[in-house]
Amino acid sequence: MERIVYMDHASATSLSPEVKEAMMPYLDEVFWNPSVVYDLGSRVKDAIEDAREKVADLINAEPDEIVFTSSGAEANNLAIKGIAFANPKKGKRIIVSAIEHHSVLNSARFFERLGYEVTFLPVDRYGLVDPERLKKAISPDTVLVSIMHANNEIGTIEPIKELCEIAHENGSFFHTDAVATVGNIPVDVKELGIDLLSLSGISLGAPKGTGALYFKKNTRLMPLIHGGIQERGRRAGTENVPGIIGLGKAAELRVKNLEERAKKLTSLRDRLIQGVTSSIPKVHFTGHPEKRLPNHASFCIEGIEGEALIFMLSANNVYANTGSACASKALKTSPVLVAIGLSDVVAQGSVVFTLDESNSPEDVDHVLNVLPQVARRLREMSPVWKE
Amino acid sequence: MERIVYMDHASATSLSPEVKEAMMPYLDEVFWNPSVVYDLGSRVKDAIEDAREKVADLINAEPDEIVFTSSGAEANNLAIKGIAFANPKKGKRIIVSAIEHHSVLNSARFFERLGYEVTFLPVDRYGLVDPERLKKAISPDTVLVSIMHANNEIGTIEPIKELCEIAHENGSFFHTDAVATVGNIPVDVKELGIDLLSLSGISLGAPKGTGALYFKKNTRLMPLIHGGIQERGRRAGTENVPGIIGLGKAAELRVKNLEERAKKLTSLRDRLIQGVTSSIPKVHFTGHPEKRLPNHASFCIEGIEGEALIFMLSANNVYANTGSACASKALKTSPVLVAIGLSDVVAQGSVVFTLDESNSPEDVDHVLNVLPQVARRLREMSPVWKE
Amino acid sequence: MYSQKVMEHFSNPRNTGEIPQADGVGEVGNPACGDMMTFYIKVKDGRIEDVKYKTFGCVAAIAVSSMVSEMVKGKTLEEAKTITNKAVAEALDGLPKQKMHCSNLGAKALKEAIKDYEIKVLGKEHESELAKKNVKRTAECTHCGVSNPITAKFCMNCGEKMED
Amino acid sequence: MYSQKVMEHFSNPRNTGEIPQADGVGEVGNPACGDMMTFYIKVKDGRIEDVKYKTFGCVAAIAVSSMVSEMVKGKTLEEAKTITNKAVAEALDGLPKQKMHCSNLGAKALKEAIKDYEIKVLGKEHESELAKKNVKRTAECTHCGVSNPITAKFCMNCGEKMED
């Protein structure tokens, strides 16, 4: 059989048998609505609360600080809109980094129409936000600072604790989009000190369409989805019960082997980075070399365009991503890659590998065999490429 | 084996083997993110579009008029906030009926803080909104009228087509929360003429945590969840793929036997209504006797309280609801029952049966055996009850 | 959600009913709000010789009144007066947080019955009805705990309907 | 998402490369925007004797240039000029809606090459560069189709980033 190498785990992962099995009963046997009064409803309710505990455990939070959402994007929207709408008196400025996920950027921009000002903090060539910049940008009317824990396109991990302290000195709330980190590196909300944190099932081995927002106890939050008393009034709508159970199980599994997993993936990642940068000329390794997700290797290959690259890789049984899964069909230069100072042309040739425990050193070697060939082929027919 | 009678199908239904089977592959085998560029992503994307077609078919819409959401509540929030935020020039008045679901009521009330006025239309003793009332209440600055297709607590079906015409003559958008009707009676968006319609998986035999909003082509809509380009920019976040596939399959199954199902349930319903009203003194049948959901029978039993009633029924293997699943734990008198003119005391004794094809005439007879006994026991110990 | 003890008392409530010529009757709650209890006591030699009640309310309300009746039967009036909501809830192996308010009702109704007896039989004055006109400017949402103006119909924070 | 024909041309693009002493060269697009094509033609007796190209761009862009090269090889210049975007897309069994813009590029680059040839060899004048300064006040969002002010960076309606 031909080797198939899937290295796009940040976009989606096949559910493990454990996670799948945990969910199954909640599709038919244990089907009751968790909100009903009779005792059968409590069985489902209890299972949800159990999942909430497991998710809380993964990030060292209390269970009642967790709201389940339908995605990481919803968690980001709930954080930003929830804080801004609930705290109008603090002021009308929101600060985000220039490399946030669309769901953060566009939630912030939504408030521009409501008379808010949004400040975008630049990053350095590694994608790091400079705390000094935040100090300068922050103002008494800044209600919220939102800076992602790690960037999904370049893998850089931001100095959240330091940034959060600056926000708190100013009396501003601090939110971090931790979709790329939770489940990949240890994340401790108390240690970080933040007020709100978003996570998504997709980076945990949980089903798609699941996520959660951590909010520090007593944080005022306007619901994004108004209605009934589900999630203690923070988020209405009948719960995606199987999804929540799957998220809980996945969180439980990750808690157990977080360190070991990170170690394994770091070694694969470094083998990949080392191999790519040494075998392909004019390749730009993107993001920070050390402050970096263990499962993440990203590059820009000069002279070629990302979509063609991804397709030709997939024709050779290698599956990777170009930029974020969301942006990849929007045919635009990635704002993240522009923000770290790459030219538009170079940024076109973006390729991102995200690893998982199912990947082996042989997988990496396969990529190291295929990628240079593919790059060469595409460069040969590129009017932009000159040897 | 003892007979267990579950008659709370509006709260939740066990997935049919067909629906469950349709979802299964999307948990592991076909796990790719639908937004990725490589061909495997298209397989998932195509499956989502297929589901979209099936949901559209169920309500005679076009596929590109459907946005998938994570619940009926989210669909209601998206409709109301989406229209109000996207059309600020039209004006700052929103009209809803007094008996809307919490997710509609609270979405509308959210705008009160933003300087909007919300008008609540009263209903008659059957729960019907009088079109003349809407004519009087509507004003040039009314941006949106939202009136539910059928009420979940009393089963009454509203004259949507007529109400919608009044809104349109005024240049206002019209939304209907059709969570209680879609899948239970034929719903045709073109025939109704409405601009927006919400539906939920829970009333279709689809998984919990699924829903959809229909919006007429070219309707301006501000996203509720901002971010990437999923759902063509209307709703960000990685899709709940198995949920969407389940919703599509469930819609397909309902299209096929909608009429036959309604006929069967109507006869069970009438047997239940007939039996309850004739065997229990001082019981109030709620809602409209004819303009009524085929699967819905609702009552208020004087002298007793709903939660105790539901628990004692469940101790006798009968599962029913009291008011809406959301409100049932809020310990408040149902606003719907107050709106139809019942006194607070009477409204406490609310019990709602929602039927499904899995229910038989014998189930109904079991309820007719148990309910009068339970009512008698609770009344015996009630200080409010006098023979 | 309910303990087995609660369910057991709910399914088989003790001492239900009225006492036709009761020495004291106490009524609390309001059926319009979903809960009302009437306690009846028969007193002999300073002891609660018999106790009965009628309850309109939820599972917790019924279990609480049953438990209160068991706890005070045979007790002296002074002993009975010391019964706390907490003790009732504990005797029931706990009550869900949002139902604690029921446990208050049971003890309250009983104490009202004792007061009624003391006024009728002993001539004691009713204490000035709990100086309960403490003018509140804010109300806490029972769902999310955030303070709201008392005029708020829905919680500003979580959007849930405010209890009146 | 792509037709088999597209994938086939992408995987095995025909006529790739440069023509060192080309009679006409046409270049369109901008690599900074993700797509650029350069077409080279050799003309003999008013016919396109040879055609080659280099393409920087997506799968569709590569397939389109390959298809255009096949379609015009051996054709007269006048025939080649009549090639339409639609014809190219059809020959590829269709292109995804959001990729139609690529099909334009292929025909455009070829026509630029013909123009270049005509100027260089026949002395024809370039037509005044498409009166393309039609001052637009609004831009349509490519996702939801709603009109936005040209200054909008994100669609007012769906929030998606606006194309420049």
Ligand SMILES: Cc1ncc(COP(=O)(O)O)c(C=O)c1O
């Ligand atoms: C009339 C009505 N609208 C909306 C909803 C909310 O649907 P969901 O539970 O999927 O959020 C319900 C749920 O019971 C309902 O009955």
Ligand SMILES: Cc1ncc(COP(=O)(O)O)c(C=O)c1O
């Ligand atoms: C950094 C980051 N934030 C948020 C999201 C959105 O998560 P979801 O896809 O669950 O909506 C993603 C998804 O790729 C992400 O990478």
Ligand code: FES
């Ligand atoms: S009747 Fe009051 S909460 Fe139980």
Ligand code: FES
């Ligand atoms: S390169 Fe332009 S859309 Fe293909």
